[in-house]
Amino acid sequence: MAEPTTTPPLLEVTGLTMRFGGLVAVDNLNLTAHGSDITAVIGPNGAGKTTVFNCLTGFYRPSAGRLLLRHPARGAVELQALPGYAVARMGVVRTFQNIRLFPRMSVLENLLVAQHTGLMRQSGYGVAGLLNLPVWRRAEAAAVERARVWLDRLDLLSVADEEAGNLSYGVQRRVEIARAMSTDPLLLCLDEPAAGLNPRETAALGDLLLTIRGEFGTGILLIEHDMSLVMRISDRIHVVDHGKKIAEGTPEEIRSDDRVIKAYLGEPEEEEIPPEVVQDLEAEGRL
Numbered sequence: 001m002a003e004p005t006t007t008p009p010l011l012e013v014t015g016l017t018m019r020f021g022g023l024v025a026v027d028n029l030n031l032t033a034h035g036s037d038i039t040a041v042i043g044p045n046g047a048g049k050t051t052v053f054n055c056l057t058g059f060y061r062p063s064a065g066r067l068l069l070r071h072p073a074r075g076a077v078e079l080q081a082l083p084g085y086a087v088a089r090m091g092v093v094r095t096f097q098n099i100r101l102f103p104r105m106s107v108l109e110n111l112l113v114a115q116h117t118g119l120m121r122q123s124g125y126g127v128a129g130l131l132n133l134p135v136w137r138r139a140e141a142a143a144v145e146r147a148r149v150w151l152d153r154l155d156l157l158s159v160a161d162e163e164a165g166n167l168s169y170g171v172q173r174r175v176e177i178a179r180a181m182s183t184d185p186l187l188l189c190l191d192e193p194a195a196g197l198n199p200r201e202t203a204a205l206g207d208l209l210l211t212i213r214g215e216f217g218t219g220i221l222l223i224e225h226d227m228s229l230v231m232r233i234s235d236r237i238h239v240v241d242h243g244k245k246i247a248e249g250t251p252e253e254i255r256s257d258d259r260v261i262k263a264y265l266g267e268p269e270e271e272e273i274p275p276e277v278v279q280d281l282e283a284e285g286r287l
């Protein structure tokens with residue numbers, strides 16, 4: 001967080017609940033994310049983190065709760081009522097735990113496909129494109145330029161024409177972020193972006209996310225298991241366990257929170273005294 005902010009949060013999640021049959025994956029969760037912050041959501045495996053992202057980005061319709069986005073041009077937008085494509089159009093974009101690029105398309109094409117909706121809107125939903133009108137050609141050139149800017153920022157220009165599926169895991173992760181950023185998002189939601197990266201790549205990813213937050217003012221919502229990355233770059237951390245929020249605070253506060261330590265490490269087991277020792281102690285009147 002560059003400076004303490006008094007502006008209302010970009011995203012306000014209230015009472016979010018997601019049930020799958022009898023299982024409550026997310027249980028009455030409240031969470032906020034500011035547009036100028038990196039906000040992390042952490043928690044043990046199965047805590048409900050990805051389900052929160054799936055509700056937020058229109059993949060699931062929540063069982064209950066409100067997902068309010070304060071859009072600078074459109075005002076308050078209730079995301080829980082919108083399908084995925086409409087959420088993306090509002091500027092909330094995501095990457096996935098398992099990389100989801102189009103593997104047989106080039107890196108550049110992957111970035112252009114991501115901008116398709118905006119391109120269609122600007123060109124009269126295809127009519128201008130079919131007629132190859134100047135408005136279409138301008139919109140297309142702007143989309144290619146935006147893609148090139150992000151490929152350059154993420155050091156991907158040299159692989160722009162390569163098939164995405166042929167690239168290493170670490171490079172594909174960067175392509176995913178470039179693809180999301182080329183749509184000019186308000187909020188970038190990253191689901192375990194450091195998974196599969198080596199320590200050098202993870203450090204570079206951290207620098208990149210700080211740049212995106214600082215230089216471009218894009219809010220970042222981050223699910224991540226790599227605690228050194230989370231502690232290094234997050235402004236605020238929400239800790240989820242069994243679908244409920246158990247703690248919230250700065251990295252320093254979270255690091256020393258007993259509930260968080262318990263959620264990750266479990267309760268220490270009670271020392272059990274063997275029965276024969278109990279008998280001896282009782283016989284000697286020491287118990």
Ligand SMILES: Nc1ncnc2c1ncn2[C@@H]1O[C@H](COP(=O)(O)OP(=O)(O)OP(=O)(O)O)[C@@H](O)[C@H]1O
Nearest residue numbers: 020023024025043044045046047048049050051052
């Ligand atoms: N579509 C679904 N149908 C049924 N249960 C689901 C579904 N999606 C998630 N769950 C369950 O909801 C719970 C939360 O899962 P979720 O993937 O959100 O956890 P997570 O915190 O992201 O875990 P991880 O860190 O391992 O990715 C789990 O018990 C999971 O099995």
